[in-house]
Amino acid sequence: MSTVYDARIERVLGYMAQEGLSQILVTSTASVYYLTGVWVDPMERMLAFYLDDSGRRVLFGNELFGLQPAPGRELFVHTDSDDPLRDVVRIVRPGKIGIDKAWPSRFLISLLGQRPDCTPALGSAPVDNARMRKDAEEIEALRRASRINDSVAAAAIEAVREGAVESQLAALVEEKFREAGAGRGHGQLVCFGANGADPHHEPNQSVVREGDSVVLDIFIPIPYYWCDMTRTVFFRSASDEARRVYETVRAANLAAEAVIRPGVPMREFDRAAREVIEKAGYGPQFNHRLGHGIGLECHEPPDNSSVSEVIAEPGMVFSVEPGIYLPGKLGVRIEDLVLVTETGCEVLNRYPKELQIVG
Numbered sequence: 001m002s003t004v005y006d007a008r009i010e011r012v013l014g015y016m017a018q019e020g021l022s023q024i025l026v027t028s029t030a031s032v033y034y035l036t037g038v039w040v041d042p043m044e045r046m047l048a049f050y051l052d053d054s055g056r057r058v059l060f061g062n063e064l065f066g067l068q069p070a071p072g073r074e075l076f077v078h079t080d081s082d083d084p085l086r087d088v089v090r091i092v093r094p095g096k097i098g099i100d101k102a103w104p105s106r107f108l109i110s111l112l113g114q115r116p117d118c119t120p121a122l123g124s125a126p127v128d129n130a131r132m133r134k135d136a137e138e139i140e141a142l143r144r145a146s147r148i149n150d151s152v153a154a155a156a157i158e159a160v161r162e163g164a165v166e167s168q169l170a171a172l173v174e175e176k177f178r179e180a181g182a183g184r185g186h187g188q189l190v191c192f193g194a195n196g197a198d199p200h201h202e203p204n205q206s207v208v209r210e211g212d213s214v215v216l217d218i219f220i221p222i223p224y225y226w227c228d229m230t231r232t233v234f235f236r237s238a239s240d241e242a243r244r245v246y247e248t249v250r251a252a253n254l255a256a257e258a259v260i261r262p263g264v265p266m267r268e269f270d271r272a273a274r275e276v277i278e279k280a281g282y283g284p285q286f287n288h289r290l291g292h293g294i295g296l297e298c299h300e301p302p303d304n305s306s307v308s309e310v311i312a313e314p315g316m317v318f319s320v321e322p323g324i325y326l327p328g329k330l331g332v333r334i335e336d337l338v339l340v341t342e343t344g345c346e347v348l349n350r351y352p353k354e355l356q357i358v359g
């Protein structure tokens, strides 16, 4: 019986042929999971999945990973006292071999020392290209994660009341995510007032004050696919300037989403958002790219920026997150995840984007 993993491996083999690669070592946790259904965080130990154009598939890992045999896949297990490369050096063929971009050099150098007849090449592109175009199972997982994110955002915004503290609100978000079955938290961004002018501000003991912008950028893997959404609301009041900034960012978000469809270079999406912000006079205050691809990792291909070379295709999922940051005053960012469809895009986040005064 053919599985979702067989179908993914077929696609990767096609991209390998395009890249002139007849064998690759896939080593990142997310990419190994994508091709095998096995999720292992190896830490300092060695995990690798070998794939070649004859159809050979071999999984290598430490015995502590609890790896199980599977049809169509060989399994070689080593212990902490073995050379972790022992079986890899026996299996790989002479000549060019594609190596994952983040494989620790201690493993790569050991492999090349033991197999000087192998020539390494960057080998992440075939799997990255496949992962960039989500299949039906992945799309369903991403939709589900974003639906959960909508409800967590609603609970968090509901909790922006007198006395609210950034770090407590961040903890509430993590708790709501955990209740919904999310994986390990990676911190949540909650920024009151001027703190929101730093796009990566870490929540601290700041207490919300009247007129503050409240930026909630909330993201987590809901095993194993990420959600990532940002909403900005105002506590009790919003100045004229805050309203102008908010409506500019909202218009930029909508302008980008309106032009997303297959066949369009992704840099046009960044352009559409940036033009709105530049026309309003805040160009320099939108100091980051429009967004990033997302899936098994929070940031992955495709790049959604002014220099992206990617042409949008159905199945691509990425964030659209324009922002304006006024140091010492406020920050506003509005972020959705979108899926490119056959005719346009599906916005995965449903939480409203109209200006909201809370508390």
Ligand SMILES: [Mn+2]
Pocket (backbone or CB within 6 Å): 228, 229, 292, 319, 321, 335
């Ligand atoms: Mn994001």
